[in-house]
Amino acid sequence: MVAGGSAYDRACEARRQERELREQLWAARREAERWEAASEGERRVAAQLLMLTGRGWHLLVDRRWPGTRAANVDMLLVGPGGVFVIDVKTWRAAPEAAGGRLTAGRQPRDGEVRKLLAVTRVTEAALAPLGLSPVAVQPLMVFSGRSFDAALGRVRLLGEREVAPALLTERVRLSAAMVRVVAAHLETVFPAYETSSAGPAPAGTPSAAGPLPPAPVAPVAPVTPLPIRAAAHDEDALFDVGALRDAAAKAARRGPIEQWMTFLHPDQVALVRRNWSGPARIGGPAGTGKTVVALHRAAHLAQRTTGRILYVTFASNLPRVQRTFLRTMSPAVVGRVEFRSLHAWARAFLEERGIAHRLHGGRAEDAFSRAWVRRGRDSVLSALDPSPRYWREEIDCVIKGRGITSFEEYATLRRHRRRAALRRPHREAVWELYEEYERLRTERGVHDFNDILTLALAEASARPGRSPYAAVIADEVQDLTLVGVRLLHALVGDAPNGLLLVGDGQQAVYPGGYRLSDAGIDVRGDRGQVLRTNYRNAKAILDAALAVVADDAFEDIDGSRLAGRRDIHPTYHDGQVTRAVFTDPQARDAALLDALRARGRASWPDSAVLCRSQRDVGRYRRLLERAGIPVCALERYDGRPVAGVKVGSYRRAKGLEFKHVHLPDPGPWLEPVPDGGGRPATAWTAWAPPGAVDDEIALERAQLARAQLFVAMTRARDTLWLGVVRAAEQDARREGAAYELRGAAVTPYDARGRHREAHVPYAPYAQPGRGA
Numbered sequence: 001m002v003a004g005g006s007a008y009d010r011a012c013e014a015r016r017q018e019r020e021l022r023e024q025l026w027a028a029r030r031e032a033e034r035w036e037a038a039s040e041g042e043r044r045v046a047a048q049l050l051m052l053t054g055r056g057w058h059l060l061v062d063r064r065w066p067g068t069r070a071a072n073v074d075m076l077l078v079g080p081g082g083v084f085v086i087d088v089k090t091w092r093a094a095p096e097a098a099g100g101r102l103t104a105g106r107q108p109r110d111g112e113v114r115k116l117l118a119v120t121r122v123t124e125a126a127l128a129p130l131g132l133s134p135v136a137v138q139p140l141m142v143f144s145g146r147s148f149d150a151a152l153g154r155v156r157l158l159g160e161r162e163v164a165p166a167l168l169t170e171r172v173r174l175s176a177a178m179v180r181v182v183a184a185h186l187e188t189v190f191p192a193y194e195t196s197s198a199g200p201a202p203a204g205t206p207s208a209a210g211p212l213p214p215a216p217v218a219p220v221a222p223v224t225p226l227p228i229r230a231a232a233h234d235e236d237a238l239f240d241v242g243a244l245r246d247a248a249a250k251a252a253r254r255g256p257i258e259q260w261m262t263f264l265h266p267d268q269v270a271l272v273r274r275n276w277s278g279p280a281r282i283g284g285p286a287g288t289g290k291t292v293v294a295l296h297r298a299a300h301l302a303q304r305t306t307g308r309i310l311y312v313t314f315a316s317n318l319p320r321v322q323r324t325f326l327r328t329m330s331p332a333v334v335g336r337v338e339f340r341s342l343h344a345w346a347r348a349f350l351e352e353r354g355i356a357h358r359l360h361g362g363r364a365e366d367a368f369s370r371a372w373v374r375r376g377r378d379s380v381l382s383a384l385d386p387s388p389r390y391w392r393e394e395i396d397c398v399i400k401g402r403g404i405t406s407f408e409e410y411a412t413l414r415r416h417r418r419r420a421a422l423r424r425p426h427r428e429a430v431w432e433l434y435e436e437y438e439r440l441r442t443e444r445g446v447h448d449f450n451d452i453l454t455l456a457l458a459e460a461s462a463r464p465g466r467s468p469y470a471a472v473i474a475d476e477v478q479d480l481t482l483v484g485v486r487l488l489h490a491l492v493g494d495a496p497n498g499l500l501l502v503g504d505g506q507q508a509v510y511p512g513g514y515r516l517s518d519a520g521i522d523v524r525g526d527r528g529q530v531l532r533t534n535y536r537n538a539k540a541i542l543d544a545a546l547a548v549v550a551d552d553a554f555e556d557i558d559g560s561r562l563a564g565r566r567d568i569h570p571t572y573h574d575g576q577v578t579r580a581v582f583t584d585p586q587a588r589d590a591a592l593l594d595a596l597r598a599r600g601r602a603s604w605p606d607s608a609v610l611c612r613s614q615r616d617v618g619r620y621r622r623l624l625e626r627a628g629i630p631v632c633a634l635e636r637y638d639g640r641p642v643a644g645v646k647v648g649s650y651r652r653a654k655g656l657e658f659k660h661v662h663l664p665d666p667g668p669w670l671e672p673v674p675d676g677g678g679r680p681a682t683a684w685t686a687w688a689p690p691g692a693v694d695d696e697i698a699l700e701r702a703q704l705a706r707a708q709l710f711v712a713m714t715r716a717r718d719t720l721w722l723g724v725v726r727a728a729e730q731d732a733r734r735e736g737a738a739y740e741l742r743g744a745a746v747t748p749y750d751a752r753g754r755h756r757e758a759h760v761p762y763a764p765y766a767q768p769g770r771g772a
C-alpha cells in the first residue's frame with residue numbers, strides 16, 4: 001500500500017463519517033420538529049377540550065398505557081357524554097377517510113386506527129368492574145390545526161375545531177358523580193406518564209398515540225383521586241359505585257321509558273364483553289335485563305368486528321323499538337346491526353337468493369279450513385277438541401314448526417308444552433289433516449309462515465358460506481319454532497361469539513315449544529347464563545304476577561324444568577297494584593278512563609292499556625279516543641317517546657315495558673275458580689275457557705293464557721291496574737268456594753262503579769294449605 005493511497009483512504013473515511021453525521025443531524029432535526037409539532041398539536045387540542053372542563057368534563061393528559069413501560073395515551077376525557085380515548089394527530093398532509101381506510105398524503109394510516117382501538121379496549125376492560133358498558137367508551141382521533149369530521153367504524157375522526165362542539169352534543173350518559181368516579185378510576189389505572197422512569201420505548205412497544213415525548217401541556221383541570229368503595233361495609237368511602245349505580249337506575253326510572261342506561265351491573269357487562277367459543281344463551285325471569293345485555297352486546301360486537309350483526313325477534317313490532325334504543329345508546333354502530341323480525345328477514349333472504357315463494361296467510365288459512373271440514377271435523381280429533389284451533393296449532397307449532405316430514409317421526413314425537421296425550425289414532429288423524437292441508441295449500445300455490453322459514457333453512461344449509469353475518473342475536477327466543485332456531489344457527493354455525501339466544505321459557509306466549517338440543521345447539525357450561533335480578537317491576541307487581549303462574553311449572557328451552565315461582569331478586573322500588581272490581585263492564589271502562597285522567601296527561605306517554613284479544617284492542621282504542629285521550633297503537637310504536645297512551649295486545653307488549661300498565665280485562669286467573677262447568681274445582685289452574693272438551697287441552701289453554709297474563713303484568717314498572725268484572729251470581733258462588741282472600745283486598749269502586757278510593761293493596765287469592 002502506498003503512502004498517498006493511505007491519505008486518500010483517510011479522507012474518504014472522513015467524508016463518509018461527515019455524511020453520516022450530517023444525515024443523523026437532519027434526522028434528529030426532523031424528529032425534533034415532529035415532536036415539537038406534535039406537542040404543539042396536543043396543546044392546541046387540549047386548549048379546545050379544556051373549554052369542556054367547566055361543564056363537568058375531566059381531562060387526563062399524557063397517561064401511561066397500563067401493562068407497558070413507555071407507551072402512552074394522549075388524552076382520556078370523561079364527561080356527561082361518556083369516556084373518550086383521544087389520540088391527537090399533527091400531520092403535515094390532510095387526513096382522508098374513504099372506503100374504510102385512513103390515509104394522509106396517500107400514505108396508509110390504518111395502523112394508527114388499530115392502535116387507538118387497542119387502547120380503547122384496554123380502557124373498556126378497566127371500566128367493566130365499575131359496570132360501565134363498553135358502548136360508553138369511544139375512540140376519538142383529533143387532528144390538530146385541521147377541520148375534519150368523519151368516522152371509521154366506531155372511531156370518530158374530528159378536527160381540532162370540531163371536537164368540543166361534537167362532544168357537547170353527545171347525549172348524556174353519565175351523571176356528575178359518575179363522571180368523578182370514572183375519572184378517578186382511570187387516573188389510577190392509567191398513571192401519569194413519567195419519562196425518567198420510562199426510558200426509551202423498546203422496539204415493537206404498542207403506542208396509542210405514537211412515541212410522543214412527554215411534553216408539558218396547558219394546565220389541566222386536576223382530578224383528585226377518589227377512593228372507590230371496595231366492599232359494601234367500607235362506610236368511609238367517599239364514592240360507592242353500587243350506590244351510584246342505584247342512583248343511575250333511579251334516574252332512569254324517573255326519565256321516559258325509552259331512556260336506556262350506560263351503567264349496568266358488572267355481571268351484565270361481563271356478559272356483554274364475554275368471549276364465547278360457540279353458541280350461547282342468556283336466560284332469566286322477566287325484567288332481569290336480558291334485552292339490555294343483548295343490545296349492549298350487539299353494539300359491542302359491532303364495535304369489534306367488521307361483519308354485520310343480525311338481531312332477530314319473533315314479534316314484528318319489536319325490531320323498530322330495539323333499533324331506536326340502540327341508536328340512542330350507540331349511534332356509531334346502529335348502521336351495522338340489522339333489526340328484523342324472523343319472518344321478515346327470511347322473506348328478504350329468499351328474495352336475495354332468488355328463491356321463489358308466495359306467502360299468503362289468508363289463502364293458507366282457507367286451505368286449512370277446508371282440510372278441517374274434509375278430514376278433521378268428523379274425526380277422533382273432534383272428541384278431544386271440536387274447535388279447529390288446537391289442531392291448526394298442532395300443525396303449525398308441532399309438525400311444521402319442528403320440521404317433521406314423516407308420520408313415523410310424528411307418531412313417537414314428544415310434544416313440548418302440549419298436554420293432551422295423543423294416542424296413535426289421534427296422531428294418524430292429525431297427520432291426515434296435515435296432508436290434506438298441504439295438498440290444498442299447494443294446489444292454491446301459496447306458502448304459510450312456516451314454509452317461509454323451511455325454505456330459508458334449506459337455502460342457508462345448502463350454501464352456508466354466503467352468510468354476511470358475524471353474529472346473530474335472537475331475542476324472545478322462546479317463541480321461535482325449532483325450524484326458526486335452526487335457521488339462525490345455520491347462518492353462523494358454532495362460530496365463536498356467533499349465535500346468542502336470549503329468552504325465558506316462562507314467557508312463551510305461543511303454543512308448542514322445542515329444546516335447544518333438538519336443534520343441535522349446545523350451550524352447556526359457561527355458554528348458558530342466567531340473570532336473576534329484576535330491575536323492572538315494583539315488588540308488589542312482581543308478586544302479583546308470580547301469583548298467577550305460581551303453580552305452572554314449565555320446561556325451559558335448555559331442557560331444565562323450573563317452578564312457576566322462581567328465584568328472582570327484586571330491586572324493591574316502590575309501586576302499586578290496584579285491583580278494581582266491578583259488577584259490569586261499563587263501570588270498569590269508566591273507571592279505567594278515570595284512572596288515566598287522574599294520573600294526568602304527562603303520564604300518558606309512559607302508560608299502556610293491554611288487552612287479551614285484538615277485538616278488545618280496537619274497542620279500547622275507540623274508548624280512549626272518544627274520551628279525548630290520545631292513543632298510540634303498539635304496532636306503530638317505534639321506541640321514540642309519543643304523546644299517547646299505548647294500546648295493544650298482550651302478545652304485542654312482549655319485550656316492552658311501561659311505567660303504568662292497565663289490564664281492563666285480565667281474565668279469570670286473578671279470581672277463585674268457578675266450580676261449575678264440569679271441571680274440577682280443586683285448583684284454580686283448572687279453570688278453562690268454554691268449548692274445550694279434553695281436560696288436558698283445557699289446562700294447556702289456561703296455562704298459556706296465564707303465561708300471557710304474566711307477560712302483560714310484568715310489563716308494568718310502577719303501577720298496575722287490573723279491572724275485574726265480577727258478576728253478582730259468580731260472587732254468590734264464590735262465597736262457598738274453597739278459597740280465601742289473603743290480606744285485605746278492598747273494592748275501590750262501589751256496586752255502581754263509583755270511584756271510592758284511588759288505590760288498594762293487591763292481595764292474590766291463595767288456596768288454603770298451598771301457602772301461595
Ligand SMILES: Nc1ncnc2c1ncn2[C@@H]1O[C@H](COP(=O)(O)OP(=O)(O)OP(=O)(O)O)[C@@H](O)[C@H]1O
Pocket residue numbers: 249252260261263264265268284285286287288289290291292293504507534535536654655656657714
Ligand atoms: N343493571 C341495571 N340496573 C338498573 N336497571 C336495569 C339494569 N339492567 C336492566 N335494567 C332495566 O330493567 C328493565 C328490564 O330490562 P330488560 O327489558 O332488558 O329485561 P328482560 O329480561 O329482557 O325482560 P323481559 O324478559 O320481561 O322482556 C329495563 O328498564 C332496564 O333498563
